[in-house]
Amino acid sequence: MKVGIVGAEIEENLAMRSIAASLEAAGHETRIFDFHAGDQTAEVAEAVARWSPGLVGLSMIFTVRADEFMDVARAMRARGYAGQLTAGGHFAALHAREILGACDALDSIVHGEGEEPMVDLANAAGALDGIPGLTIRACDGTLRHTGPRPNLEDLDARPWSIRPQRFHDYLGHPIASLLASRGCWANCAFCSINAFHRQCGGGKRYRQRRVEEVVREMAHLYHDLGVRIFNFQDDNFFVPSRPANLERFGALRDGLRAARVGRIAMQVKARPDCIHEDVVDMLLEVGLFRFFLGVETDAVVGLKTLGRGIEREQNRQALDILRKREIHTCFNLLMFDPESTLEAIAQNVEFMRAQSFFPLNFCRVEVYAGTAIEERLRREDRLIGDFRGYTYLIADPRAQRAYEMFREVFWPRNFAPGGMHHESMKVDYEYHVLRHFRPELRCGRLEKRVKGLVHEVNRSSAELMDRVLAFAASPRWDDAAETRREVAALQALRETADAEFRGRIRETIRHIEALAKGEPVRRPVFRAAAAASAAALVAAVGCPRQVDDTHMCEMAPPPYETIATGTATAMPPDEAVALTSEVSGLIQSELCTYFEQAQLANVDVLLNLVVASNGTVARCSVGPQGDETFRANLCASLMGRRFGSVRAGGAVQMHVSWDGSTYCSYTQMCEMAPYDPNYTHMCEMAPYPYPPPPPPPPPAEDPRSMTLPSGDIETIRVQLNATIASVYWQIFQEQGLEDREIPIGLVVSRDGSVLDCSVAPVVGDDLRVSLCGTITGMIFPSLTQGGAGTVNAVWDGTVPEVVPVEPYDWNTHMCEAAPPPYDPTELDPNRAWKRGPKR
Numbered sequence: 001m002k003v004g005i006v007g008a009e010i011e012e013n014l015a016m017r018s019i020a021a022s023l024e025a026a027g028h029e030t031r032i033f034d035f036h037a038g039d040q041t042a043e044v045a046e047a048v049a050r051w052s053p054g055l056v057g058l059s060m061i062f063t064v065r066a067d068e069f070m071d072v073a074r075a076m077r078a079r080g081y082a083g084q085l086t087a088g089g090h091f092a093a094l095h096a097r098e099i100l101g102a103c104d105a106l107d108s109i110v111h112g113e114g115e116e117p118m119v120d121l122a123n124a125a126g127a128l129d130g131i132p133g134l135t136i137r138a139c140d141g142t143l144r145h146t147g148p149r150p151n152l153e154d155l156d157a158r159p160w161s162i163r164p165q166r167f168h169d170y171l172g173h174p175i176a177s178l179l180a181s182r183g184c185w186a187n188c189a190f191c192s193i194n195a196f197h198r199q200c201g202g203g204k205r206y207r208q209r210r211v212e213e214v215v216r217e218m219a220h221l222y223h224d225l226g227v228r229i230f231n232f233q234d235d236n237f238f239v240p241s242r243p244a245n246l247e248r249f250g251a252l253r254d255g256l257r258a259a260r261v262g263r264i265a266m267q268v269k270a271r272p273d274c275i276h277e278d279v280v281d282m283l284l285e286v287g288l289f290r291f292f293l294g295v296e297t298d299a300v301v302g303l304k305t306l307g308r309g310i311e312r313e314q315n316r317q318a319l320d321i322l323r324k325r326e327i328h329t330c331f332n333l334l335m336f337d338p339e340s341t342l343e344a345i346a347q348n349v350e351f352m353r354a355q356s357f358f359p360l361n362f363c364r365v366e367v368y369a370g371t372a373i374e375e376r377l378r379r380e381d382r383l384i385g386d387f388r389g390y391t392y393l394i395a396d397p398r399a400q401r402a403y404e405m406f407r408e409v410f411w412p413r414n415f416a417p418g419g420m421h422h423e424s425m426k427v428d429y430e431y432h433v434l435r436h437f438r439p440e441l442r443c444g445r446l447e448k449r450v451k452g453l454v455h456e457v458n459r460s461s462a463e464l465m466d467r468v469l470a471f472a473a474s475p476r477w478d479d480a481a482e483t484r485r486e487v488a489a490l491q492a493l494r495e496t497a498d499a500e501f502r503g504r505i506r507e508t509i510r511h512i513e514a515l516a517k518g519e520p521v522r523r524p525v526f527r528a529a530a531a532a533s534a535a536a537l538v539a540a541v542g543c544p545r546q547v548d549d550t551h552m553c554e555m556a557p558p559p560y561e562t563i564a565t566g567t568a569t570a571m572p573p574d575e576a577v578a579l580t581s582e583v584s585g586l587i588q589s590e591l592c593t594y595f596e597q598a599q600l601a602n603v604d605v606l607l608n609l610v611v612a613s614n615g616t617v618a619r620c621s622v623g624p625q626g627d628e629t630f631r632a633n634l635c636a637s638l639m640g641r642r643f644g645s646v647r648a649g650g651a652v653q654m655h656v657s658w659d660g661s662t663y664c665s666y667t668q669m670c671e672m673a674p675y676d677p678n679y680t681h682m683c684e685m686a687p688y689p690y691p692p693p694p695p696p697p698p699p700a701e702d703p704r705s706m707t708l709p710s711g712d713i714e715t716i717r718v719q720l721n722a723t724i725a726s727v728y729w730q731i732f733q734e735q736g737l738e739d740r741e742i743p744i745g746l747v748v749s750r751d752g753s754v755l756d757c758s759v760a761p762v763v764g765d766d767l768r769v770s771l772c773g774t775i776t777g778m779i780f781p782s783l784t785q786g787g788a789g790t791v792n793a794v795w796d797g798t799v800p801e802v803v804p805v806e807p808y809d810w811n812t813h814m815c816e817a818a819p820p821p822y823d824p825t826e827l828d829p830n831r832a833w834k835r836g837p838k839r
Contacts, residue, residue, distance in 0.1 A: 001122045002029045004048050006072065007059025007089075008036035011168065012177040014233055015089070015114065016059050017161035022115040025159045028122045038068040043781060045075030050782045055084045055122050057114065058106075060092035063368070066099070066388045073105040084121060086134075088114045090196050094369035096135035098387040100143050108136045112149060112200035113182070115158055133200070151203030155182060156213045160220075167227060170433045171516040173265070175229035176221050181208040184235040186271065188296075189307030190334070193235055195370025208239075211248060215255035222261045228437070229289070231267045236294075238274035245274070249282040256286060265289035265436050272318035273310050280321055289436050290429075291322055295331040298351035299344035305337045306365065307372060319355055328432045330425055333362035335465075336406070338377060338392055340399040342469055349465045356458035357451060359425035361414055364403060367392065402472040409464060409490045413498060420498050420505075424457040427505045430512045441515050446508075453505055460497045464490055500589055571611065571650035578645035579611065580654040583638075591637055592658045598630040601660030608653050609638070615646040703747055703755065708789030716746065716780055720793045723774065725800065731767060732795040741792040744775065748787060752780040 003023050005016045009032065020030040031051060035044045048056060056076065060069045073085055088110035092099060096109035110117045111133050120131045128136045133149030152158070167174035183206040184193045197205035221227035238245050256264075266283065267290040280288070295315050297303055303310060322329045335348050352360060367374050367383065367390040377383045377392055384391045394400040413420045431450045435442050467490060476482045571579070587595065595601065606623025620635035708716075724732065732738065742763060747756040757775045759768040 001055060002053035003122050004031050004033055004051060004053040004056040006033045006035050006044060006056060009034045010036055014161050014177055014179060019114045019118050021159040021162045022119055023122060026119045035072060041072045041075050045072055045079050046782055048076050049079035049081045053083060057118055058087040059089050060087045061089040063091055063389050066091060070103040073103055077105045086110055086121060090192055093196055093199055094192060095387045097143055100137055108134045110134060112151065149200060151197060151200045153204055153207055155207055155209045160217055170229060171430060173228040173437055174226050175231055176227040177231045177233050178217060179233055180214050181234045183207060187307060189372035190365050192368035192371055211251040211255060215259055218256065219259035219261055229265045234269060236270060237268035238270045242276050242279060245279045246282055253286045272314045275318035275321055277321055280325060284325065288327060290328040293318060293329050293331045296334050297348060299347040301339055301341060301344040302337055305339045323357060330359045333360065334365045335362040336364040336394060336403045338394060340394050341396045342398050342402060342473055345399060345402055346469055349462050352458055353462040356455045359428050359454050360458060361421040363414060398472050401477055402468050405468045405472065405487060408487050409494055413494060420457050420501050423505045424454045427508050428454050430509055434512055434516050449508060457501055464494060569650045571652040572648050575646055575648060576652045579643055579652060582643050582645055584656050587656050587658050594630055594633050595658035598626040600626055601658055604655045604657050607656055610651050611646050611649045613649040615642040615644060617641050703749055703786035704788050706787035708748060708787040709784060712783045713789050713791055715782060717791045717793060719780060720791060724793060724795050725798055729795060729799060737795060738797040739794060741794050744791050744793050746789060746791060748783060750786040752783045754778045
């Protein structure tokens, strides 16, 4: 049987790939359809219906995408798909009856792990009653559960996950995801993992694979597929027993050595109470590279509410161990929970400030079915919403105020694509990928710059949160106009800081990527920190020499045009003005450290430069302001830089100053120990990797020499008519073109892209130009081949119905989507705050 699996594949989705492997081992043909955004609904539904599998499984994991998956199921049915349609995953399993009640396109819901149920569904060919572990829609329309299916205890009895033809990579190092265990042994009150496994009706909820099988799979990925970064997606890579961890990780190290697996990087997840020095040291021998540490909260109230079973000191001890060993570590803070107080939030803010060395993010605890928090909030009648997404009010109204302001101010930084907490993780991750695989490129100044950026982003967030908490505690909250002004002021501060961070982070990433590719770096991106005695060396090589620093970061920049000071002509006035602006911008951001250390705020400093015609600074001197160290460091940081505003070059004299307003304190960062990277999104993902290069296309026959098949012409006609009915109907109506066939000549490539278009002169020139402009570049992905042909398009006179759109509920989980900013005018200072019973 053909079986389709539909779900998101931003990175390797092991759930779908493991199910596909089990189906193929049972003799079924599988195909994975990537569905990672709602705007793919029509495309995915059309592709599935065209392939016409006998069974389709939807991977419904996240609450926020519930409606999108139900929509794609309905769209499949609308396109004539008549096979079995089931869904599985955490969200689907925990809301089976609600989903089947809301979406009659679905036939069943799978509970628990999906490999065996999907094989049974494929083998049964429609007979669902005898398959355990399902909620099904019976013939009479009622819903019933078919009985328990215990967890499979021997994980190695399943085949390895199928792999993509090409892997994603970081700085050229391919990455693969894998599992060494399933489930989790902890009992956190906010997590749905245990609720998901309890539904299975028996079997162990936490199981580990045999070490020798993990080694065998890693050796295959390393030797046969070229993988170098191993991302373990285990919910918890460690067990509570320190001796057991030492024994298991020692066996993993010895097995990989025996299998001749060379230098690799490992990424794992763990709780703080599992971090011990000797255990971490053992994993370092294997290739440990990155930790996603499950800190979650450092507030006394939060640790109790979330059922963490961890002491605050264990958070600090774990981070101290990982920092001393220079392991990249990221964590997330659940800053807000149902019982948060301003004091508890302030404890987490102080923890964020104290641990600003590490990339991090923070958000609110969300409610999942089957969790202790969900059960308690339901019991206390505090749940708001339905199965598509529950929310709640924090019991302390001051903490609720703080959350509402946080959501408004921090949404772009914490949750939006390209948010600064994500970007700081990314730059940290990329630097440490470079350092892990190319230790000879390690550069102390680049490292300080990277860690300085992480530190500044975190410190900026802590300072903004201080103001949020102060305002939430003040009587000013009762004034709606004052609230709007404060929110606007905080937004402006965050936007200004983010703009400055963004430019510096992107420049640093470009530098890291150039080093990884072995490309010459023409413009240093570091802050110079050398003393006057080392200034000449810094100017020559771009990085201070250290005992263990070698290669690229010590190399001189490529040769530039030399201009002797005595013979330099004056720079053209327009270039001099533009260059002064560029240098002044650098001083307000990247070079302000030197002015701050020399206490030269708002002091005019005379700067003499000689710049080559390619924009490279060839000579530099600083006037009498500041001491010798200041002048040497400032010139060292400018030598060899290239300025894009320069075309002719020459000598220029300018006065520059620092206005004293920029955050510039880097001294603490310069004294910090080196670090290791990772950009882990709050969802515990690493930064989005570089996509694998596409395979070389086969030699293509000129589509103009081929004829489009009649089936493809019909497919195009249906879609063109739909476009005309939705986009051009008013023009067609005005021109009286109802039911008038319009011949349209097309040339379409093999991938369905329209290469050329012509419209018969049965309509006016303006409409012909507009139609061709719309059609050229359209893609018809379901075509069987390319070619040329004529399509008779027609508008049937139907007028599209305008359907009102329901407002979207943005109370969603941290790693699925963030709520949009609220409107402060909607805040009612006299609202009644509903509290749960006192404990």
